[in-house]
Amino acid sequence: MGVEGIGARVARKEDKRFLTGKGHYTDDMAVPGMRYAAFVRSPHAHARIRSIDVSQAEDMPGVVGVLTGREMLDDGIGNLICGWMIHSKDGSPMKMGAWRPIAHETVRYVGDAVAIVVADSVGEARDAAEAVAVDYEVLPAVTDTVAALEDGQPQLHPEAPNNLIYDWQIGDGAAVDAALAAAAHVTEMRIVNNRLAPNPMEPRAALGIYDAGEDHYTCYTTSQNPHVARLVMSAFYNVAPENKLRVIAPDVGGGFGSKIYIYPEEISCLWASKRTGVPVKWTCDRTEAFLTDAHGRDHVSTVKMAFDADHRIIGLKVDTIANFGAYMSLFSAAVPTYLYATLLSGQYDIPAIHANVRAVYTNTVAVDAYRGAGRPEATYLLERTMETAARELGLSPAELRRINFIRTFPHQTPVIMNYDAGDYEASLKAAMAEADWDGFPARKAEAASRGKKRGIGMSCYIEACGIAPSAAVGSLGAGVGLWESAEVRVNAVGTIEVLTGSHSHGQGHETTFAQLVADRFGVPIDSVSIVHGDTDKVQMGMGTYGSRSGAVGMSAVVKALDKVEAKAKKIAAHLMEADESDIVIENGALKVAGTDKSVPWFQMALAAYTAHNLPAGMEPGLKEGAFYDPSNFTFPAGCYICEVEVDPETGKTEIVQFVAADDFGNIINPMIVEGQVHGGLAQGIGQALLEGVHYDRETGQLLTASYMDYAMPRADDLPSFKVSHQVTPCPNNPLGIKGCGEAGAIGSPPALINAITDAIGNNDLDMPATPQKVWAAARAAAN
Amino acid sequence: MSRVAMTVNGRKVSRECEDRTLLVHFLRDHLSLTGTHVGCDTSQCGACVVYMDGRAVKSCTILAAQAAGSEILTIEGLAAGGDLHPVQAAFKANHGLQCGFCTPGMVMSAVDMINRYGADLDEKTVRENLEGNICRCTGYHNIVKAILAAAQEMGAAGRQAAE
Numbered sequence: 001m002g003v004e005g006i007g008a009r010v011a012r013k014e015d016k017r018f019l020t021g022k023g024h025y026t027d028d029m030a031v032p033g034m035r036y037a038a039f040v041r042s043p044h045a046h047a048r049i050r051s052i053d054v055s056q057a058e059d060m061p062g063v064v065g066v067l068t069g070r071e072m073l074d075d076g077i078g079n080l081i082c083g084w085m086i087h088s089k090d091g092s093p094m095k096m097g098a099w100r101p102i103a104h105e106t107v108r109y110v111g112d113a114v115a116i117v118v119a120d121s122v123g124e125a126r127d128a129a130e131a132v133a134v135d136y137e138v139l140p141a142v143t144d145t146v147a148a149l150e151d152g153q154p155q156l157h158p159e160a161p162n163n164l165i166y167d168w169q170i171g172d173g174a175a176v177d178a179a180l181a182a183a184a185h186v187t188e189m190r191i192v193n194n195r196l197a198p199n200p201m202e203p204r205a206a207l208g209i210y211d212a213g214e215d216h217y218t219c220y221t222t223s224q225n226p227h228v229a230r231l232v233m234s235a236f237y238n239v240a241p242e243n244k245l246r247v248i249a250p251d252v253g254g255g256f257g258s259k260i261y262i263y264p265e266e267i268s269c270l271w272a273s274k275r276t277g278v279p280v281k282w283t284c285d286r287t288e289a290f291l292t293d294a295h296g297r298d299h300v301s302t303v304k305m306a307f308d309a310d311h312r313i314i315g316l317k318v319d320t321i322a323n324f325g326a327y328m329s330l331f332s333a334a335v336p337t338y339l340y341a342t343l344l345s346g347q348y349d350i351p352a353i354h355a356n357v358r359a360v361y362t363n364t365v366a367v368d369a370y371r372g373a374g375r376p377e378a379t380y381l382l383e384r385t386m387e388t389a390a391r392e393l394g395l396s397p398a399e400l401r402r403i404n405f406i407r408t409f410p411h412q413t414p415v416i417m418n419y420d421a422g423d424y425e426a427s428l429k430a431a432m433a434e435a436d437w438d439g440f441p442a443r444k445a446e447a448a449s450r451g452k453k454r455g456i457g458m459s460c461y462i463e464a465c466g467i468a469p470s471a472a473v474g475s476l477g478a479g480v481g482l483w484e485s486a487e488v489r490v491n492a493v494g495t496i497e498v499l500t501g502s503h504s505h506g507q508g509h510e511t512t513f514a515q516l517v518a519d520r521f522g523v524p525i526d527s528v529s530i531v532h533g534d535t536d537k538v539q540m541g542m543g544t545y546g547s548r549s550g551a552v553g554m555s556a557v558v559k560a561l562d563k564v565e566a567k568a569k570k571i572a573a574h575l576m577e578a579d580e581s582d583i584v585i586e587n588g589a590l591k592v593a594g595t596d597k598s599v600p601w602f603q604m605a606l607a608a609y610t611a612h613n614l615p616a617g618m619e620p621g622l623k624e625g626a627f628y629d630p631s632n633f634t635f636p637a638g639c640y641i642c643e644v645e646v647d648p649e650t651g652k653t654e655i656v657q658f659v660a661a662d663d664f665g666n667i668i669n670p671m672i673v674e675g676q677v678h679g680g681l682a683q684g685i686g687q688a689l690l691e692g693v694h695y696d697r698e699t700g701q702l703l704t705a706s707y708m709d710y711a712m713p714r715a716d717d718l719p720s721f722k723v724s725h726q727v728t729p730c731p732n733n734p735l736g737i738k739g740c741g742e743a744g745a746i747g748s749p750p751a752l753i754n755a756i757t758d759a760i761g762n763n764d765l766d767m768p769a770t771p772q773k774v775w776a777a778a779r780a781a782a783n
Numbered sequence: 784m785s786r787v788a789m790t791v792n793g794r795k796v797s798r799e800c801e802d803r804t805l806l807v808h809f810l811r812d813h814l815s816l817t818g819t820h821v822g823c824d825t826s827q828c829g830a831c832v833v834y835m836d837g838r839a840v841k842s843c844t845i846l847a848a849q850a851a852g853s854e855i856l857t858i859e860g861l862a863a864g865g866d867l868h869p870v871q872a873a874f875k876a877n878h879g880l881q882c883g884f885c886t887p888g889m890v891m892s893a894v895d896m897i898n899r900y901g902a903d904l905d906e907k908t909v910r911e912n913l914e915g916n917i918c919r920c921t922g923y924h925n926i927v928k929a930i931l932a933a934a935q936e937m938g939a940a941g942r943q944a945a946e
Contacts, residue, residue, distance in 0.1 A: 712919070
């Protein structure tokens with residue numbers, strides 16, 4: 001692998017600029033004449049706008065312009081859309097209500113934008129925003145996931161009667177009903193997956209620059225997929241044609257899904273820049289982020305799992321209601337359907353599965369993909385149910401899982417997925433050994449002597465990464481293809497630029513993508529630059545989400561490297577008068593195998609560009625591109641074990657150990673992969689122990705709108721993690737890699753809740769397991 | 784508007800700014816020192832930590848006018864002309880950062896912590912002292928590791944200098 005090749009723990013190339021304060025985030029950008037935007041936002045969860053009076057605001061100091069949704073409508077700016085079509089089981093298309101970037105008739109959640117103010121300073125823009133007088137007719141609101149479907153509830157969109165967006169199903173309902181009827185045992189549960197705020201540390205921001213001379217727009221934005229942003233803003237929102245719109249996502253401070261979507265604010269800044277004639281920058285503050293960033297999860301489900309007398313699962317029935325908030329965000333429709341219900345087989349051989357999913361509107365901010373997106377919800381439901389079933393059946397949780405593991409591959413589940421490779425037993429075994437599972441009873445007894453309740457829980461997760469292939473996802477309703485692009489440019493001096501449509505916002509692409517090149521050509525990674533995040537530099541790409549950058553983005557790079565290698569070998573063979581098939585590339589040189597003849601890499605590159613001595617008919621230069629469309633999803637899987645101590649006096653849970661054993665296939669940089677697992681675990685543990693978005697049921701006010709109210713995981717809430725890898729290479733991509741970005745957040749919540757419920761002897765506990773809830777549940781169990 | 788003067792990273796500066804300007808915005812918007820970040824509006828996240836007269840402070844909680852006449856050290860000045868400060872180097876070696884947004888504040892808090900506790904830092908103390916800095920990417924695992932490694936190295940270097 002070499003010191004910088006595939007598998008090496010290379011320290012990151014990008015770190016220096018971040019460590020020295022030289023990163024370039026969107027809010028760091030400044031251009032001549034730039035002014036600042038503030039949005040006027042609805043203080044009501046549901047209201048009709050009677051009138052908007054901007055006259056006082058327009059006269060405020062420093063104000064350049066105050067613009068409303070009516071003017072935006074007049075300029076032909078389109079509605080925000082959901083890019084994935086789902087059909088209900090009756091064949092009707094999903095009911096998408098109109099979402100205006102700036103509302104002019106009705107506001108549907110607290111934070112909905114109603115006007116944009118542009119002024120000389122942020123302070124002046126905010127002062128003027130407060131002076132915009134909006135006359136609202138306040139309407140009743142509904143925020144609760146289940147209540148939204150009940151009779152007599154407030155109705156959000158005329159397009160969606162009873163707030164129902166779709167009523168979708170997958171699997172064979174009759175087969176599952178027969179299995180339930182014939183079962184020796186049925187485990188039933190109601191599972192709530194709590195609503196979360198993604199909270200990347202960099203708040204969203206946008207800088208819109210309109211160049212009147214060229215009739216051209218530039219948008220700096222905090223995006224995980226600038227090319228998709230350009231496509232959507234051009235094709236659907238009518239901001240500008242693609243050739244007149246450049247989108248740049250520079251350094252981006254975390255995303256976790258919430259920066260996939262195209263939000264009203266970047267559209268508004270671009271439009272306002274043309275309207276006012278000045279570059280317009282908006283940076284949200286944290287409360288605004290809580291109010292307007294797409295949230296995650298928010299499912300309420302019931303599940304029935306049927307077992308035969310040998311403890312084999314013979315059927316699984318799931319009913320889920322998913323809260324979509326007030327509008328359908330870009331990916332929302334796919335999350336509780338093709339990213340959730342298709343994973344309900346987990347690691348188990350289940351002959352019959354049926355899932356029914358209803359998506360509903362509520363007077364809350366939009367809900368969309370957040371780290372894991374559907375797969376954490378499926379895993380939590382399945383792994384809580386497995387642990388509960390093991391307790392009911394009197395089996396060890398490991399034994400019940402072993403009885404039901406899928407052991408031969410490929411494996412076709414009853415819910416679309418075809419698992420290509422895996423070894424679930426290997427991860428289970430590794431995790432149990434690392435956790436010293438067998439020593440738990442002694443540790444529990446020791447904890448009891450100190451008055452503490454100790455518990456242990458496990459979770460065996462599977463996920464599907466690198467959504468693909470494009471034709472298949474298109475047939476399931478996706479509005480885009482999910483391939484990736486790459487271009488490899490070898491310069492005349494031998495240095496290399498790799499252009500990728502993937503986007504790095506913490507994942508370390510500048511290092512790992514360079515490792516692929518170092519591995520292939522033996523050149524130092526410092527001679528390789530990774531270019532991403534700018535639609536003027538990279539022609540097209542699909543961005544980074546769903547753990548797709550490795551499996552899909554890197555595979556595209558490999559394809560382009562194949563082409564570069566083939567041409568480089570032809571040039572070298574010609575220079576050395578050797579046969580092309582005898583050329584090998586090692587340590588930055590092209591050599592004739594079995595001889596001492598060689599040409600340094602840079603000399604071959606120079607020859608490509610001088611073109612003085614190339615093979616007959618060969619074009620000068622050395623630059624190759626590729627598009628890669630995967631043939632299948634990838635299927636990372638693993639086993640997590642969590643051990644806790646609960647203080648029955650206070651209900652406080654301490655995580656005493658957390659073990660993660662993951663199979664991500666082949667690994668490019670173990671240090672970075674471990675970091676991804678650590679971060680995912682922290683978010684999953686946050687969901688299970690600390691985090692939860694709460695809206696007031698009556699008024700729809702967001703009660704958790706700051707770090708004083710929303711409990712983010714802090715360093716002293718978490719332990720150090722024990723992480724290991726088991727490897728079954730993915731057979732469907734050239735590098736054999738599966739993806740690692742979401743696993744931690746997917747596998748950890750059920751392991752933690754299984755551990756706490758084991759400790760307190762009460763299985764009736766919903767996330768987040770706050771001390772108050774745990775204390776009450778422990779007391780209920782004791783009495 | 785008022786004129787505010789202070790010393791930032793060893794350089795004397797003076798700028799006209801609105802009276803309500805916070806120190807963090809003075810640094811970012813008036814001095815183009817954009818390494819100091821704003822991650823919240825309730826003094827919780829710590830992305831804005833700088834040194835004011837040798838003490839670690841959250842620059843989102845101090846008016847620029849309150850910092851008039853003081854000595855400010857930001858992330859840009861930490862390495863003092865060198866390549867990387869030992870804490871910065873330890874963050875890199877231990878992969879203590881991902882998206883990099885909380886990193887400047889984390890590093891400034893870590894330096895302050897090591898100055899206060901020396902090489903005797905243990906994991907529990909590091910985790911407790913990071914209470915005022917939020918990271919969403921790393922799960923803190925490698926940040927803790929980096930701070931412990933830097934404390935060891937700085938402690939050893941300190942002892943060598945003393946001998």
